[in-house]
Amino acid sequence: MLFYIKGELREQESLPVEKWLGMVASTWQLIKQLENNGKVLAGGAMIGQRAGCVIVDVDSNEELSDLLTRLPVAGYMNWEVVPLIPADTALESAKWALQQLSLAGTR
Secondary structure: OEEEEEEEEOOOOOOOHHHHHHHHHHHHHHHHHHHHOOOEEEEEEOOOOOEEEEEEEOOOHHHHHHHHHOOOOHHHEEEEEEEEOOHHHHHHHHHHHHHHHHHHHOO
């Protein structure tokens, strides 16, 4: 199951800068480990924002929830979670719809 995940820092949390940066570094370190394990397919920090995004490949919604709650910054972020379908599936759906459209035009 593919998901696009965007995490954005909630309205100014009052954390000491050193503590916050340590949590951010730990979070990116964990994301790199997940990338090496094939769970994170791509991602990065968003330029000029206190936000980042990843595309994850997990086996279940529960695994995704577990992954997010284990991130060191989890309690300080607002999450946007968007389910995705693989590009080959999207292509097949588009081809099918196009075929149906042409069939309807010949009736």
